Amino acid sequence: MLSMNKYLSILILTTSLLFASINVQATIIEQSADFDFSYGPESGETVELNFVESGEFSSLFSGFDDSLGELVSFSISWDIDFFAQFTSGYQGISGGGSISAGGNYSINGSTYSGNGNGDGNGGLDNVVELNFTVTDSATFLVEEAGLIYNSELLSAVTENAIVELTWDSAALLAFSNVRDLIATANGSVTLTYEYEDLTNVTEPSTLAIFALSLIGLSLSRQKSNKQ
Numbered sequence: 001m002l003s004m005n006k007y008l009s010i011l012i013l014t015t016s017l018l019f020a021s022i023n024v025q026a027t028i029i030e031q032s033a034d035f036d037f038s039y040g041p042e043s044g045e046t047v048e049l050n051f052v053e054s055g056e057f058s059s060l061f062s063g064f065d066d067s068l069g070e071l072v073s074f075s076i077s078w079d080i081d082f083f084a085q086f087t088s089g090y091q092g093i094s095g096g097g098s099i100s101a102g103g104n105y106s107i108n109g110s111t112y113s114g115n116g117n118g119d120g121n122g123g124l125d126n127v128v129e130l131n132f133t134v135t136d137s138a139t140f141l142v143e144e145a146g147l148i149y150n151s152e153l154l155s156a157v158t159e160n161a162i163v164e165l166t167w168d169s170a171a172l173l174a175f176s177n178v179r180d181l182i183a184t185a186n187g188s189v190t191l192t193y194e195y196e197d198l199t200n201v202t203e204p205s206t207l208a209i210f211a212l213s214l215i216g217l218s219l220s221r222q223k224s225n226k227q
Helices: 004-021 151-158 204-226
Strands: 026-052 057-062 070-088 095-107 110-123 127-141 162-167 171-196
Touching (some): 070 095, 070 151, 070 162, 095 127, 095 151
Antiparallel strands (some): 026 171, 070 127
16 A cells, blocks of 8 residues: 555645646837937027927837737827927027827827826027926736726737827927927837746646656556565
């Protein structure tokens, strides 16, 4: 008969193997796109225009490939720096103005957030610099789809080969009586997938069968020795 100590040892081994089999590691895939817009130099009594049009802060990414494993979460980060410089005053008249941006963030047309900012100043014969940054970061857990956020956002990254991320803001310049106006908008958007890699994980059933085989082999040897 199989001794109690050996029996317990095999059970402990079986349990350890089963727990080890489900100890998977989270893996991250990160995709990024850069933006680089500029305008100028320009001088005049009135300068009012979008030097970045609505929809130009947009980029295409790959959807999540479920053959890699089980998606845990996905994150989106936006970071755009805006800058404008000019000399205030035109033909002896004081001048100034502003640069601004703001709009909604979306995934394949489904809105999930929004943000914006701006800066302005003026005077006479002053070199003026305007700058600000618009940032936004959001993480979406798969288990919270339909509870904390719109489930269409999850579907957008899991059911499509191509994912479009968009900030529908324009970049607006509104100036009067300025000289040598220049403006830039530079930054990036990043899409990150966090998933559990299941490709190298041994099935628990396989390990269980192996452990039970050890028990059977031990019982067989015990029986043979007695005979």
